[in-house]
Amino acid sequence: MPSYAFFHKKFVPLASAKIGVMTHALHYGTALFEGIRGNWNSEQQQLYIFRLREHYKRLQKGCRLLKINLPHSVDELYRITVQLVEKCGFEEDIYIRPLAYKSSDALGVRLHNLEDDFLVFAIPWGRYLDMDAAKCCVSSWRRPDSNVIPPQSKITGLYINNALTKTEAMENGFDEGIMLTSDGYVSEGSGENIFLLINGQLVTPASYNSILMGITRDTVITLAQDELGIETIERPVDRGELYTADECFLTGTAAHLTPVAEIDHRQIGSGGIGEITGKLQKLYFDMIKGKIPKYLAWCTPVYKK
Numbered sequence: 274m275p276s277y278a279f280f281h282k283k284f285v286p287l288a289s290a291k292i293g294v295m296t297h298a299l300h301y302g303t304a305l306f307e308g309i310r311g312n313w314n315s316e317q318q319q320l321y322i323f324r325l326r327e328h329y330k331r332l333q334k335g336c337r338l339l340k341i342n343l344p345h346s347v348d349e350l351y352r353i354t355v356q357l358v359e360k361c362g363f364e365e366d367i368y369i370r371p372l373a374y375k376s377s378d379a380l381g382v383r384l385h386n387l388e389d390d391f392l393v394f395a396i397p398w399g400r401y402l403d404m405d406a407a408k409c410c411v412s413s414w415r416r417p418d419s420n421v422i423p424p425q426s427k428i429t430g431l432y433i434n435n436a437l438t439k440t441e442a443m444e445n446g447f448d449e450g451i452m453l454t455s456d457g458y459v460s461e462g463s464g465e466n467i468f469l470l471i472n473g474q475l476v477t478p479a480s481y482n483s484i485l486m487g488i489t490r491d492t493v494i495t496l497a498q499d500e501l502g503i504e505t506i507e508r509p510v511d512r513g514e515l516y517t518a519d520e521c522f523l524t525g526t527a528a529h530l531t532p533v534a535e536i537d538h539r540q541i542g543s544g545g546i547g548e549i550t551g552k553l554q555k556l557y558f559d560m561i562k563g564k565i566p567k568y569l570a571w572c573t574p575v576y577k578k
Contacts, residue, residue: 278394279357282344287394295378297387302430304374305335308526311358311367311395311575314562320363321563321572323526325351327488332373335426340384341373344391351573354393358575361395368398368527374429401464401527402448406534406545409462409523411512412438412450416460416483424483439463449523451515451536454483459510465528466490468505470520470542470549475505482509489524492571496556503549520547522554529561530554 278290298304307328311320329350336343345353354369361367376390414437416424422431434452442450442463451467452460459478461467466487469476475497478484497503515521521533521541530553532546541547546554559565563572 274362274397276361276363276394276396277357278392279353280392280394281390284357284360287396290392290394292376293378295380296374297377297379298374298429300380301375301382302428302433303339303384303387304372304429305332305339305341306373306427306429307332307369307371308427309354309369309371310526310529310561311363311369312561312563312572313363313365313367314564315364317563318364318576319563319578320358320367320575321561322355322358322369322575323561323573324488324492324571325354325573327491329354329371331426331486331488332371335428336373336389338423338426339375339428341375341389343373344389350391350393355573355575357393358395359577363395363397365397366399367395369393369395372429398527400529401525402523402531404448404531406532407448407523408446409449409451409533409536410442410445410447411515411537412441412452412463414438414441414450414452415455416452418455418483419481424485425480427485435463453512457512458482459512459515460484462523462525462528465523465525465531467510467533468493468522468524469510469514469518470547471514471518473503475503475549476510476514476518477505477507478510479507487525489526489529492560493524493530493553493557496553496560497549500556501549501552516541518542520550522547522550530557
């Protein structure tokens with residue numbers, strides 16, 4: 274099934290959405306993106322977009338950081354995206370990629386005196402980490418400090434750090450890499466936040482540990498508290514705690530909630546899906562498919578019934 278993009282303020286076939294070779298964002302990473310999931314519920318014959326408004330609010334904040342004049346409000350971006358996905362007509366899990374970018378055909382390192390534009394497209398996309406439980410390593414690549422590149426926004430240029438981490442991990446036989454901060458605390462994976470279960474509490478790196486404040490991360494913290502009565506502690510995490518945790522899992526829009534079986538060839542817990550991780554995973558997958566009425570406000574239905 275062909276896909277579409279919203280490009281230059283109109284809907285076009287995805288194959289026709291092209292940018293020029295001199296586009297500023299291509300050369301200098303002067304762009305921001307979001308990753309948004311659409312989750313197919315076969316019983317309801319409905320596609321639910323998860324936390325769409327929150328993603329666009331984060332994009333809007335990032336645009337202020339990069340001096341990008343986003344040409345649409347959050348409400349307009351919401352409507353455009355639902356209309357785009359409806360036009361695509363997918364009946365499977367999808368991934369939606371908005372991009373706000375410096376669109377001038379111009380060279381020179383800067384953020385000012387440049388034109389801005391926005392695009393979004395949708396494609397079918399299944400599991401990002403295609404395994405029941407991931408094998409991870411601690412990466413040799415460190416996460417940049419916030420005064421190097423602010424990690425709170427999904428800046429395209431920053432993601433070379435993530436790409437170096439992912440490729441290093443996979444070429445060494447692992448599924449994913451875990452980055453440390455410059456001072457040696459645990460930060461995040463190449464595309465995921467990380468959680469540990471320690472003495473019955475969930476522990477995750479704090480905002481000042483150079484992490485992206487993930488929307489799936491926030492979702493899991495809410496689910497753990499409201500559905501399981503488990504508190505999440507946000508604090509610096511030592512590397513050694515990775516190896517001794519009772520359970521570990523990764524969260525992200527692409528990765529969903531992926532259990533971790535081992536880190537640096539050290540088995541985590543039972544080496545499979547831990548009890549709490551399993552409960553959270555089931556809750557999460559039911560929720561994003563619109564199966565839990567309590568959380569339907571987070572799920573935007575695409576197809577009119």
